[in-house]
Amino acid sequence: MSHSILLPRIMEVGRNACQKLPTILDSLGIKKPLIITDEMMVKLGYVEKLQAILKEVDITADVFSDTMPEPTESSIESGVQQVRHQEYDGLIALGGGSPIDSAKAISILGKFGGVINDYKFPRQVNEAGLPIVAIPTTAGTGSEVTKFTIITDEANNEKLLCVGMGFMPVAAIIDYSLTMTVPPRTTADTGIDAMTHAIEAYVSQKRNAYSDQQALAALRLIGPNLQKAYHDGKDETAREAMMLGSTLAGIAFNNSSVALVHGMSRPIGAFFHVPHGLSNAMLLPTITEFGISSTPDRYADCARALGIAELNDTDDQANIKLIAYLKDLNTELKVPTLAQFGVQKTEFDELVNTMCDQAFGSGSPNNNPRIPNLEEMLQLYALLWTESASDGVLPS
Template sequence: MLSGAIGRVQSPRVIRIGGGVALEVADVLEQLGLSKPLIVTDKNLIILGHVATVTDVLDSAGVAWGVFEDVVEDPTDTCVDAGLNAFGQSDYDCVIGLGGGSPMDTAKAISFMSVNAGHVREYKAPYQIDRCGPPVILIPTTGGTGSELTRWCVITDTERTEKYNLSGLACVATAALIDWTFTTTKPWRITADTAVDSLTHAMEAYVSRRAFAYTDAFALSAMPLISEHVRSACHDPENAIAREALMLAASQAGMAFSNASVALVHGMSRPIGAHFHVAHGLSNAMLLPAVTAFSVNDAPERYATCARVMCWASERDSDEMACARLVEELTRLNDDLKVPCPSELGHAKDDAMFSVMAEQALASGSPQNNPRIPSAAEIVQLYQQIW
């Protein structure tokens, strides 16, 4: 971003961060003048007891509540419709999104679609959804998506097999309670994938054509936290230091990409999720080394800085050497985190499908933020390379 250009920042009104802050949910509702939330979550979080952690606090405070527990992974338009129906069954005055990116994004969509007519696809980016619905309180249970602090959500269209971004003031939470203690129950695969999702957020925000000083600060702080602690969190799920670091990094990276946007990795990742039902963080991990190698020569100083802040290169290394080290270490990180390629998950190469996916990636707008803006043919080649 050029010096003197204007950065525009959107963030929640209330942000509380730290172990145990989820227990302050009733206090936050009172602060905001709210009295009856619909909790949007999934069945697994009920089984794990995380929903009870919140509802017990609400019960103790005499706060009435309801639950919509039917959120699916990579939430769909039909999931949002079901949540809207649940919201309309009582006089709820706010929504609590409790979980990973799927429940949080669903909560956002339920809120803004309760006051905006039509189908959710009518509001996909670059449309800006600024007519806000009821307040949204987000409580993440994974250290990855950063949705609790972003102005984005992602919904899958079941009719068109398309995963699209939604953006605007209506996608910004009213409050975020960021409590790392929820993440200790997460298994290796989710821990690894959500951490690399955060790393991708931070790196893409930093190299984005829309980056500026405010977002740079968050991105540069998040990257070393992830690179230093992700392996420890995977090998030792109860490691409090690692878990806290990854949750903080996820939020910092969320602030960075929410206001600087993501780039080519995310543009290519969404079609993988839509067509092959690969988890978002995992598809990002599959793509990150190859897309970085594709892009480094168009922003060598920026990518070299990424390598240096993660201690993968030194100040004595040339930018060229640092960029090479960055690609090497991202590849090594994938190996250590046991990231499979799509074919190892049973998904066969399909050049015709890759062409469709390339067009969907470009239509999302994210690749246009990349240092090297790809053609559709180059995106197809990248899909072939990582497959």
């Protein structure tokens, strides 16, 4: 059986890779780009830095900086209108996953119109919007190398998964120097997000030989370096490893899929505004423990790649270490419970059936090695409210 592999046309990787932006734009024939970003990138001076690089080759780039964390249709609307009324020939997406996801949606909506609900999965959006050059500034989402975008439909409080070649950036600039100022909380959340991408891509029912290699390579980089980057943000070696690990994890799940963690995580973000990586972290130990008996050899491979199990450990030994590691990691990286984040149990209980509907509707749970039924998913959500989500899981 063959598998279709999708990647950006151009990838520039390494410190100060941003300096190659003019060359990349020239190779793509982009002469009037719009920078899609957020206010933090403006405050940090990164937008001004890009504009200065472009000015050296006589390119003036306008800026749309009103993107929001966990983007919604209304948060991108003014960007869509700006694209519709100006003759831009490309977009530069600068920031974390939210600006990059916003740029993907703006690229399609700005060119073809409609509303984001028109493009949600299972529709495959393969028409080409404005070409995107993605420049990530966090090591986590991998959005710079994926055909996915997540935009919240506010009318239904639903995070819409949108999929297709039309959302794939034509170029990605992977410059880890842009992550050196990322604060510890964001470093932790995005880092666990990248780890989740790699693990889920490797155990997914849509996995393949190509995605397997990218996932394992990502875990080998993330495992020894996530805590280092969290505790010492100036550790350049750790930052470089996390940035490349994040991109490889993105390539892995883009060409495989994510699974149950992501399916259950998106409704938590939509209803309670929990950052995506953080909601993944809340779920990852329990969901891993739920599915581990269905493909123990694969999860054991993940444990060995992360460096937390020995090559000569049995699969059972490796998996015991994996579960313990994921629980201890959440403690070390100060991942809060839903209650500690501020979510009210009564509100959660009122919404949990809708959350299950949205999770199943995304399609991601069906990629899991063990697919839950509705009652099992309700129980998995309920475990978020135990004193420690690791105190118990459903029987295997």
